[in-house]
Amino acid sequence: MAEFEFSDANGEVFTKLPGTVNGESVVLKNLTECSVYLLDYSGEVEVSNVVNSQIFIGPVDGPAIFDNVRDCQISVASQQFQVRNSTATEFGLYCATKPTIEHSRDLRFTCWMGAYPGLTEHFHKANLDPKVNQWDKVHDVSPEEGEGPNFDLLDAIEYWEVPIEGGPPPDNPVPAGDGSPYSAPAAAPAPAQPAAAPTAAAEDLFTENGGDFRGPAENGHSGPADFGGEHPKVAAVRASARERLLKQESEEAKAKDSLVKNAASYLENFYQKRNSVTGKRSQENRSAEKQVTVAGPEGDTEWEKTISLINFGFARPNGTDLSRFKGALFAAKARNVAVSVKPPVSAPTKA
Incomplete structure (x- = not known):
């Protein structure tokens, strides 16, 4: 050995x-x-x-x-x-x-x-x-x-x-x-x-x-x-410990069940709100697209046509301030700033 x-x-x-x-x-x-x-x-x-x-x-x-x-x-x-x-x-x-x-x-x-x-x-x-x-x-x-x-x-x-x-x-x-x-x-x-x-x-x-x-x-x-085969004190302590463990397991099961229910309720509310917002936004987009498709841009200049396609009365959901952007558009329209559209650059041809 x-x-x-x-x-x-x-x-x-x-x-x-x-x-x-x-x-x-x-x-x-x-x-x-x-x-x-x-x-x-x-x-x-x-x-x-x-x-x-x-x-x-x-x-x-x-x-x-x-x-x-x-x-x-x-x-x-x-x-x-x-x-x-x-x-x-x-x-x-x-x-x-x-x-x-x-x-x-x-x-x-x-x-x-x-x-x-x-x-x-x-x-x-x-x-x-x-x-x-x-x-x-x-x-x-x-x-x-x-x-x-x-x-x-x-x-x-x-x-x-x-x-x-x-x-x-x-x-x-x-x-x-x-x-x-x-x-x-x-x-x-x-x-x-x-x-x-x-x-x-x-x-x-x-x-x-x-x-x-x-x-x-x-x-x-x-x-x-x-x-x-077992000391009486050990048997008593074992029984007490097992009772504590069973009680703890029961409490943990109840807490887990409550958490699952709360999570399911939260997800249901979340998806309902998301679907509602998404549906409303889709409806607004379809309406705006329909108006643009039927009426088309209006105006004699590029700026007038651009501004006619913008709904300045639309309220942004997150409250974004677009006043400076609006001001720039109207200023460009008033001065009729030329819109330059560069033609695409073609690849050089080989001799």
């Missing part, structure tokens, strides 16, 4: 401690019921064909791409985030840009709630601004027409804290979804390193345990399976 690739495994735990990745790219693929902890900053992370696993990914100075992920709990912080062909997965997300999903369904997003020793320094090294988190600006590239949303936005319940044996307490520079800062937990007996923890002890991202590595018996239950 390559140093920065975890693949083709079932029921295993993989850990990269601070200082062991240092901006390199990481690949996770073909994993089932595994736990992965990348407690360092990286340049790019690709995750594909992963099922029923827990994945904690520290700051990524580049894209985090997920393809064909199912029934997982994932915490990730990255510059760009994309997930496709995935289902039934929870993301605790920090993203510097708008996240995108494609051909996926039943995804759940919360604000980044991860913490481990040295995380603040890794955010800096990955060029991530902790205050600029667009985790809730999810764009669905391929929504199904007529179906409900393919994702939910949830309020995070607990932090996923990953302590390291012998290290300082966990830290996290990213404000929670409500804007509150992270505060380190009170001192407790030193836990084992994540790599030493069995897979079954890796708690759900949204459980009461919050992702520390105490045994499940200390919580009084053995994990999400005790609640029918």
